[in-house]
Amino acid sequence: MYKYPVSIKQFGEKAIIIEWPHYVEEAILNDILQFSTSLKANYLKNNNFELVTAYNSLTLIFYDTNFNFNKTKDFLLGCYKNEEQQILFKNSVWKIPVCYDEEFGVDLLEVAQKLRMTPKQVIKNHTSTTYTVYGIGFLPGFMYLGGLSKEMEVPRREVPRLKVLKGAVGLASKQTGIYPQESPGGWNIIGNCPFPLFDAKVEIPIFVSVGDKIQFYAISKSEYDLLKIEIEIGIFTTKNMLANG
Amino acid sequence: MVKMLKAGFYTSIQDLGRFHHRSQGIPVSGAMDSYAVTHLNKLLENEENAAVLEITITGPTLEFTEDTYIAFGGAEFDVQLNGIPVKDHKIHKIGKGDVLSYGTLIKGYRGYLAIKGGFKTDEILGSRSWFKPVTTKGSFLKNDKIPYTPETLFSPLLSEVTLKSHLLDKELTVYKGPEFDQLSAEQQGRLFSKGFTIAKENNRMAYQLNELLEAHQLSMLTSATLPGTVQLTPAGKLIILMKDGQTTGGYTRALQLSEESIHILAQKKTGDTITFKLI
Numbered sequence: 001m002y003k004y005p006v007s008i009k010q011f012g013e014k015a016i017i018i019e020w021p022h023y024v025e026e027a028i029l030n031d032i033l034q035f036s037t038s039l040k041a042n043y044l045k046n047n048n049f050e051l052v053t054a055y056n057s058l059t060l061i062f063y064d065t066n067f068n069f070n071k072t073k074d075f076l077l078g079c080y081k082n083e084e085q086q087i088l089f090k091n092s093v094w095k096i097p098v099c100y101d102e103e104f105g106v107d108l109l110e111v112a113q114k115l116r117m118t119p120k121q122v123i124k125n126h127t128s129t130t131y132t133v134y135g136i137g138f139l140p141g142f143m144y145l146g147g148l149s150k151e152m153e154v155p156r157r158e159v160p161r162l163k164v165l166k167g168a169v170g171l172a173s174k175q176t177g178i179y180p181q182e183s184p185g186g187w188n189i190i191g192n193c194p195f196p197l198f199d200a201k202v203e204i205p206i207f208v209s210v211g212d213k214i215q216f217y218a219i220s221k222s223e224y225d226l227l228k229i230e231i232e233i234g235i236f237t238t239k240n241m242l243a244n245g
Numbered sequence: 246m247v248k249m250l251k252a253g254f255y256t257s258i259q260d261l262g263r264f265h266h267r268s269q270g271i272p273v274s275g276a277m278d279s280y281a282v283t284h285l286n287k288l289l290e291n292e293e294n295a296a297v298l299e300i301t302i303t304g305p306t307l308e309f310t311e312d313t314y315i316a317f318g319g320a321e322f323d324v325q326l327n328g329i330p331v332k333d334h335k336i337h338k339i340g341k342g343d344v345l346s347y348g349t350l351i352k353g354y355r356g357y358l359a360i361k362g363g364f365k366t367d368e369i370l371g372s373r374s375w376f377k378p379v380t381t382k383g384s385f386l387k388n389d390k391i392p393y394t395p396e397t398l399f400s401p402l403l404s405e406v407t408l409k410s411h412l413l414d415k416e417l418t419v420y421k422g423p424e425f426d427q428l429s430a431e432q433q434g435r436l437f438s439k440g441f442t443i444a445k446e447n448n449r450m451a452y453q454l455n456e457l458l459e460a461h462q463l464s465m466l467t468s469a470t471l472p473g474t475v476q477l478t479p480a481g482k483l484i485i486l487m488k489d490g491q492t493t494g495g496y497t498r499a500l501q502l503s504e505e506s507i508h509i510l511a512q513k514k515t516g517d518t519i520t521f522k523l524i
Contacts, residue, residue, distance in 0.1 A: 012420050012501035015471060019423075022466060050265050052469035054493050059469035063264070135467050137493025140270045140379060144467055144493075180270075181378050198270075200369055200379045206269040 002081055003031050010069045011059060018076065020056040024146055026132055030089075032058050033211045035080055037089040043079050053210045054135030054144070093213040093243040096178075096193055098127070098169050099224035104192035107157070111171060111188045114154050122190065123218055125152055126169075131176065131214040141180030141198030141206045145214060148176045160186035167193045169216070194219075194227045195241065207238040215243070246310045247364075247391040253305035253347065255448075256385045258364055260296045263372035263379065267492045273472055274374035275488050277355055277449060277511035280411065281319035285359035288316050288336060288406055290399075295363025296373040298391075300356040302514070304347020305385065307358075311395035313339045314361040320353030320412065320512055335405035353412040353512035361399055365392040376489055415440070417506035419521050422475060422498035424465060432458045432477070436499065440520045441483065443513050449489040452510060454519075457481035463497045470494040473502030475521075485510065 004020050011017045020028045036051050036058055052059040062072070100108060100123045112119045135144040148171070156172045161184065164170070168179040170187025179185060180197040193216075199205050208214070219227065230236035249256075261282070262275025276282040276299055286295050298305075304322050317324060318333045325346050331337055339345075347356070366373050369380055377383040385391075425433070435458055444453040458481040469492065470476070476484045476496035485502065486494070487510070500521060502510065513519060 009423050010420060011423055011469075011498075012471060012473060013504055015469075017423050017469065019468075024466065047265070050267055052267050052492060054468050055466035057466070057468040059471075061267070061471065135493055136268065137270045137467065137469075138491050140272075142270055198378065204269075205266075205271070205370065205379075210268065 003083070004028065006077075006080060008073045008076060014063070014067050015059055015061045016069065016072055016076065018058045018060075018080075022056055024055055024134065026146075028056055029053075029132065029134060029211060032056070033089045033091075035083060038083060039076075039079060043075075052137075054137065089211065091211045091213060092209070093130075093215065094208060094241045095215050095217055095243045096195065096241055097219045097223075097227060098191040098193050098216045099219050099221060100126075100191040101221040101224070103221060104165070104168070105190045107188040108190045111154050111190055115151065117151075122152070125149060126176065126190065127216045127218055129215075133208055133210050133212045133214060135210055136206065136208070139180050139183060139198075141208075143177055143197070143208055143214070145175065145177050148174055152176070154188055156186040157188060160184055161189075164189060165192060167196070169193055192224070194224050195231055195236075195238075207241075247360075247393065248308040248310065249305055249385050249387055249389045249391075250308055250344070251306040251346075252385040252387050252389065253300055254303040255301040256305050257299050257375040257383065258296050258366050258391070259299045259374045260294045260363075260372055262488065263370055263374055263376070266370055267469070270492050271370065271379060272376060272450075272489045272492060274372065274376040274379075274449075276357065276374075277488050278319050278357070278508045280505070280508040281355075281357050282359065284334070284406065284408055285316050285318050285357055286363075288334065288401070288403060289314060289359055289361050290401060291359065291361065291363055295359065296366060297360070297364065298358040300347060300358065302350055302354060304350075304356060306344065306346040309339045309341065309343045309345070311341060311393070312397045313393060313395055314399050314401070315339055315345070315358060317356060317358045318408070319357040320355050321351040322356050323348035323351065332405070334408060336401050354514045355511055360393050361396040362394045365394060411505075411509050412512050414509045415518055416520050416522050417509060418503045418524050419475070419500040419506065420503070420524055422500045423468070424463065424497040425499055427463050427497065428477070428499060429459060429461070432461070432499075435459075436521050437523065440518045443515055443517045443519070445515045447513075447515060449487055451487055451490055452485045452513070454483040454485070456483075458483065461497070465495060465497060467493050467495045468498075470498065471501065473504070473507045474498050475500035475502065487511070
């Protein structure tokens with residue numbers, strides 16, 4: 001049974017894109033993740049391809065030299081049709097520390113004014129929501145998070161900053177997220193996360209996967225400084241942030 | 246070691262790319278013109294993925310501290326070995342203290358220098374290709390050193406090759422992009438009716454084009470992008486993503502370049518003309 005109507009298109013010489021209905025919906029994301037997990041486990045056992053999941057699409061890039069679009073399309077449709085309704089993929093819930101101190105939250109006061117809240121209320125709202133990772137891209141380790149509550153929507157800054165700090169936590173219309181490295185950016189910065197979201201020195205440079213859940217919790221400046229040291233020497237690791245071990 | 250006496254405009258280490266990490270937002274990277282690299286590595290009987298130097302517009306001056314063999318190609322430069330002009334796509338024996346210097350760019354945009362056994366910089370996430378912040382450096386500075394394994398007894402099967410050159414090709418063969426059918430007839434028509442010129446905003450991440458298409462209000466959810474994806478912004482600007490391009494994007498994907506067209510575009514510079522042709 002097809003759970004959703006999907007469309008399959010050729011995407012250049014070696015890639016295929018499968019698109020689900022064009023909505024930001026957790027049920028759709030979960031169906032895509034279940035399908036991609038099943039593809040990897042049951043059908044595409046060689047390592048000759050890679051997958052990119054984002055919102056309502058799954059892109060498969062093949063490294064096979066004899067890639068044939070029509071054959072692959074029929075094959076994938078067959079796999080999707082035969083998909084059994086068992087949940088194969090397992091997501092993680094991460095509790096991520098954020099320091100909302102004014103040293104980092106350079107736009108917090110302005111954001112609070114725009115939202116007609118106190119800075120405390122902004123922090124409370126930001127830390128009481130559970131966000132879903134709908135995609136990873138733009139920069140290595142950058143998460144597209146869904147779930148920000150409506151009363152927290154604030155437009156992008158009119159003039160982007162040339163330099164936003166690594167770890168900066170920002171708000172921009174329907175989105176919230178963390179800058180994985182220093183870069184130019186137009187988001188409103190309300191805090192900073194001491195844990196690196198991207199570390200090329202470890203085997204899996206990004207601990208978060210598409211489909212995971214993210215919760216933020218507030219830490220003080222002194223806790224931030226202590227955490228920085230604990231992260232550096234390896235006392236505080238991703239395990240300390242995993243909420244559903 | 247190779248010592249960088251002069252680093253050139255933008256010189257970096259590249260191989261064929263860093264695969265299987267796109268789902269973490271890590272671009273593929275790798276040589277922009279992998280056609281050129283593949284042939285140089287074949288000539289030197291290297292592994293397919295051996296790391297080379299990618300050289301852009303203004304090349305470096307290099308001093309070798311050990312024996313080896315090299316071959317260079319891609320864009321055409323005036324290149325001298327110890328002050329004497331030397332030929333591309335040919336194996337040159339190198340001794341201790343030899344100096345290779347890149348002069349004027351003649352044709353194309355990106356040159357490649359391959360070395361017997363490949364350059365031995367650190368491999369990170371399965372590739373030696375430089376891309377910040379995956380690798381600590383993005384391009385070379387003066388006095389940097391590059392390791393390689395010395396070689397004295399190489400007797401090549403072929404000492405030089407003649408290749409079909411794509412340096413002056415202008416036609417990029419393309420597939421329809423995932424959102425091509427959402428473009429207006431006028432937008433679709435313009436893509437193929439006339440040529441486009443390369444804007445000054447061009448680098449390893451993306452090439453922008455000067456001529457605009459009709460503005461539009463198409464919107465889509467962020468989705469995967471590939472090297473060679475031609476994006477159309479709401480203002481009508483065309484952006485062709487290249488090897489260091491982001492792995493996802495929210496702009497309409499109008500076209501997708503063939504692999505061959507990526508090599509052709511990699512040799513284009515500001516002001517050059519290209520045309521699109523549907524496969």
